Amino acid sequence: MTKQASASTYEITCRLPRSRASVPRARAMLHAVLSDWGADQDVLDNAELLLSELVTNALRVRVPSDRQVGVRIARSLEDGLLRLEVSDAGSGRPEVQAPGDDEPGGRGLLLVEALAHRWGVDERVGGLGKTVWAELKAPDIVAEPVAREVAAVMVRPGQRVRVRGEWRVVVSVRGEQRDAGNPAVVLGLDEGPALRVQATEPLAVRQGEDS
Known part of the structure; x- marks a missing residue:
């Protein structure tokens, strides 16, 4: 795409x-x-x-x-x-x-x-x-900044990630080890529970609206 x-x-x-x-x-x-x-x-x-x-x-x-x-x-x-x-x-x-x-x-x-x-x-x-x-x-819709896909380990606080069809601001990022040594990333979000994904999983990311 x-x-x-x-x-x-x-x-x-x-x-x-x-x-x-x-x-x-x-x-x-x-x-x-x-x-x-x-x-x-x-x-x-x-x-x-x-x-x-x-x-x-x-x-x-x-x-x-x-x-x-x-x-x-x-x-x-x-x-x-x-x-x-x-x-x-x-x-x-x-x-x-x-x-x-x-x-x-x-x-x-x-x-x-x-x-x-x-x-x-x-x-x-x-x-x-x-x-x-x-x-x-469609006079009311507004084009958003271009999003890009990055590995979860590359996400930084202040960026927005797409979670279950909605954009959420990342407020914190920490790494952890899953069973069998698979590295994971835990993203704290401005709303809802934290997002826990594999470090290499691609996520749709864009800059925060105020950036």
Whole structure:
């Protein structure tokens, strides 16, 4: 997964295998990102539905073997929009259908059209396939500083770590030896119980909000 930030946008991109498991993986990633950005529940719910439909549609497209699905989540501070993009290597362009009451499928893009502020399809620059995108109005969410992953032993007091989906300030750090000589780190947090993890376990870290 790649994270990029600038003065006006913040984005996260990743590539997912062509597997049904990629739909919940994309949804979980989106949930984590929008939680960090402070999105309200309506934006979160609609964005999850949109991304699920876009990834599901991309997985149904026939493509050359081993081609992955690309996902991009971007926040535009200037426009107050959340943009979701899903790219695949397949040909053709998706079109909104009008299935009958007795037809079980074909309603994915109807949902996208109903939920999105706007949506569309772009050809991929310099490559096969296309990118289907959808935008939601999200004026209240704020892009956070870029987080990074470090080994638990590298965490320092004053930093913030992601614990059970929430960011907590580290107030103390101490090492200890577990059974069989496995080194561990105990992080005292501003709220809740201390976090005890293996010294080499990766943790998502960013600087404190006042730093």
